[in-house]
Amino acid sequence: MAQQTPVADSAVGVRDPRLIVTAKSPSGLASAVVRRLRGGELGPAPVLIGLVLICVVFQSLNANFLSPQNLSNLALQIVAPGLMSCGVIMVLLLGEIDLSVGSVSGVSGAVLAVLAVNQGLPEIAAIALAVVSGVVIGVLQGTVFAKIGVPAFVVTLAGLIGWQGMQLYLLGSDGTVNVPYTGAIAYLTQTFFVPVIGWTIAGIAVALYLVLNILGERRRAAAGLPAKSLIEIAVRTVFLAVPVFGSVAVLNLWKGVPLSFLIFVGFVVAFDLMLRKTRYGRMVFAVGGSAEAARRAGINVDFVRISVFALASTLAAVGGIMAVSRAFAISQSTGSGDVLMLAIAAAVIGGTSLFGGRGSAYSALLGGLVLGAITSGLYLLQMDSSVRFMITAAVLLIAVILDAVSRRSRKTHARG
Amino acid sequence: MTQPVLELSGISKRFGAVQALSEVDLRVDPGEVVALLGDNGAGKSTLVKVIAGVHPADTGTIFWDGRAVPVAKPGDAQQLGIATIYQDLALCDNLDIVANLFLGNERTTGGVLDEVEMERRASELLDSLSVSIPSLRIPVASLSGGQRQIIAIARSLLGDPKVVMLDEPTAALGVAQTAQVLDLIERLRDKGLGVILISHNMADVRAVADRAAVLRLGRNAGDFRVEDTSYEEIVAAITGASDNAVSRRAGRVSVPGTEEA
Numbered sequence: 001m002a003q004q005t006p007v008a009d010s011a012v013g014v015r016d017p018r019l020i021v022t023a024k025s026p027s028g029l030a031s032a033v034v035r036r037l038r039g040g041e042l043g044p045a046p047v048l049i050g051l052v053l054i055c056v057v058f059q060s061l062n063a064n065f066l067s068p069q070n071l072s073n074l075a076l077q078i079v080a081p082g083l084m085s086c087g088v089i090m091v092l093l094l095g096e097i098d099l100s101v102g103s104v105s106g107v108s109g110a111v112l113a114v115l116a117v118n119q120g121l122p123e124i125a126a127i128a129l130a131v132v133s134g135v136v137i138g139v140l141q142g143t144v145f146a147k148i149g150v151p152a153f154v155v156t157l158a159g160l161i162g163w164q165g166m167q168l169y170l171l172g173s174d175g176t177v178n179v180p181y182t183g184a185i186a187y188l189t190q191t192f193f194v195p196v197i198g199w200t201i202a203g204i205a206v207a208l209y210l211v212l213n214i215l216g217e218r219r220r221a222a223a224g225l226p227a228k229s230l231i232e233i234a235v236r237t238v239f240l241a242v243p244v245f246g247s248v249a250v251l252n253l254w255k256g257v258p259l260s261f262l263i264f265v266g267f268v269v270a271f272d273l274m275l276r277k278t279r280y281g282r283m284v285f286a287v288g289g290s291a292e293a294a295r296r297a298g299i300n301v302d303f304v305r306i307s308v309f310a311l312a313s314t315l316a317a318v319g320g321i322m323a324v325s326r327a328f329a330i331s332q333s334t335g336s337g338d339v340l341m342l343a344i345a346a347a348v349i350g351g352t353s354l355f356g357g358r359g360s361a362y363s364a365l366l367g368g369l370v371l372g373a374i375t376s377g378l379y380l381l382q383m384d385s386s387v388r389f390m391i392t393a394a395v396l397l398i399a400v401i402l403d404a405v406s407r408r409s410r411k412t413h414a415r416g
Numbered sequence: 417m418t419q420p421v422l423e424l425s426g427i428s429k430r431f432g433a434v435q436a437l438s439e440v441d442l443r444v445d446p447g448e449v450v451a452l453l454g455d456n457g458a459g460k461s462t463l464v465k466v467i468a469g470v471h472p473a474d475t476g477t478i479f480w481d482g483r484a485v486p487v488a489k490p491g492d493a494q495q496l497g498i499a500t501i502y503q504d505l506a507l508c509d510n511l512d513i514v515a516n517l518f519l520g521n522e523r524t525t526g527g528v529l530d531e532v533e534m535e536r537r538a539s540e541l542l543d544s545l546s547v548s549i550p551s552l553r554i555p556v557a558s559l560s561g562g563q564r565q566i567i568a569i570a571r572s573l574l575g576d577p578k579v580v581m582l583d584e585p586t587a588a589l590g591v592a593q594t595a596q597v598l599d600l601i602e603r604l605r606d607k608g609l610g611v612i613l614i615s616h617n618m619a620d621v622r623a624v625a626d627r628a629a630v631l632r633l634g635r636n637a638g639d640f641r642v643e644d645t646s647y648e649e650i651v652a653a654i655t656g657a658s659d660n661a662v663s664r665r666a667g668r669v670s671v672p673g674t675e676e677a
Contacts, residue, residue, distance in 0.1 A: 220532050220535075223535075224539075225532065225535050226551075277529050278524075279524060282519070285508070286515075290509065293508045294519070294520070296506045297506075297521070299519070357508070
């Protein structure tokens with residue numbers, strides 16, 4: 001009988017002498033991180049490095065890049081594409097693609113503006129109906145994909161054209177609908193919180209993270225399972241607290257924390273928790289890893305697929321609402337052009353794999369920040385969209401290459 | 417004679433013009449490993465699918481603890497306590513061991529996955545099978561073939577089955593890994609489970625099986641106690657003649673370790 005090493009009972013957590021346990025001290029933590037990177041588990045490392053590089057380059061070219069005003073604008077600017085990315089991530093986790101998110105955001109924006117302005121519905125009701133339009137579109141596309149078996153690529157390609165046509169139809173001959181500067185729609189983007197609220201929210205978030213982590217690891221230790229040390233939790237909390245408090249500080253130097261950015265971050269956190277902590281999230285990862293295995297395990301694969309496409313379109317609709325709110329208007333070009341590419345690129349740049357089964361909701365935030373920073377920096381340098389398109393394409397290509405290379409590296413290091 | 421946990425009587429199954437199974441009987445006692453043998457196309461896989469409820473039988477009866485029970489869909493078989501581990505293991509490579517073990521059957525508290533409880537139970541389960549795996553939190557992709565097979569078997573045990581069917585569990589495994597899986601099969605038997613083992617590997621069959629049920633062209637072609645039956649007799653039953661390619665070859669050359677059918 002081979003490899004029958006008895007389970008070590010001396011130290012809690014040592015299941016097998018072959019397992020290298022390093023995460024006991026700060027230097028051990030660092031070496032564990034290095035090992036993971038070598039194995040192709042890049043995580044957020046490339047995008048964080050990229051973000052720092054972008055900031056250094058643009059700041060040296062234009063001193064206004066890191067000014068509170070510009071960063072506050074950046075926070076507002078990434079909300080709409082970031083929300084769409086958040087939905088795209090769900091679809092990418094299944095190993096599928098949704099090409100319709102840009103058009104869906106446009107058509108939902110049109111539904112919103114037409115109902116609120118032309119039909120005179122209360123703005124809150126119009127917002128709700130615009131979200132519902134996204135749900136309906138997503139269920140429709142998801143059903144055609146999951147039940148009939150048309151490749152998602154083609155279904156959503158039809159959506160890309162079809163929903164844009166619907167948007168143009170809704171907007172009619174004028175082609176533009178302006179929304180009032182006062183009202184729920186404008187309020188979404190025009191609200192900034194006073195500093196104390198920003199600090200409170202940040203403090204509560206970090207404290208919750210710390211407390212829940214300590215309690216969780218205590219429970220693991222009590223159950224005799226390997227648990228993270230207090231040092232590791234402290235290091236992780238610091239890594240969370242620095243960017244959280246830093247961004248609150250910077251945003252407070254301008255108008256305060258914007259409501260729309262908070263909504264975006266709220267969606268990202270909620271989706272992250274859903275993906276990691278609920279049965280539904282586990283099902284999404286399982287279907288993305290192996291649909292056949294998921295089916296045999298009794299998971300309703302069709303339901304997962306339809307619901308994921310519904311979520312993607314719903315978030316696209318929310319993104320469209322935010323875009324209308326920020327521009328005070330919907331036009332024929334809202335949601336067209338590079339919006340779709342940016343949403344997908346942000347997800348991939350943030351570290352969500354195109355091959356399915358790997359990624360996290362935080363990709364939307366990180367990837368959105370990278371693309372937003374590039375756009376904002378190039379605006380400051382007064383370069384036009386020709387340069388922006390080329391640079392965005394290059395960044396996307398780098399991200400996809402990293403994805404493919406790290407996937408190969410994971411295969412050779414047997415990390416799936 | 418003990419009460420068989422699973423008994424099949426007169427099972428017939430037809431696919432179009434092909435009579436895949438005709439009047440097949442099979443009996444599995446608790447704590448017994450029954451090897452299901454037969455050449456390609458003998459009907460082994462069809463019989464497994466009948467028992468698992470994937471392809472319900474046309475005629476014939478399945479008795480469970482002496483009671484006739486309908487097995488019309490996979491859920492019926494699972495409900496009874498029949499676990500099937502197919503040749504392609506159907507694990508999700510991107511998920512870790514705990515997630516795979518509990519896939520589709522996750523424990524939650526208040527709507528949130530209870531990872532601690534699942535990991536604790538997973539670790540208990542694997543310890544009870546004397547399976548040692550470095551960490552339960554590594555993706556299944558990083559496991560060896562034998563470990564993956566063991567995870568697949570362990571997953572089927574979470575439902576507390578009484579009969580476990582294994583389709584070619586050692587087909588793609590090395591020597592040490594095969595030994596691991598065979599050990600696990602013996603441990604299942606010692607726990608009082610009935611095991612149906614489909615294998616082409618006579619060495620495996622002789623190592624762990626108590627009885628060998630042979631199918632030939634969709635019919636019963638013999639039921640042997642493995643310990644008092646010679647290798648040649650079983651091969652003769654599988655091929656349907658005492659004069660067959662294997663015995664002719666054995667007559668010409670005597671090569672040690674040709675216990676491969």
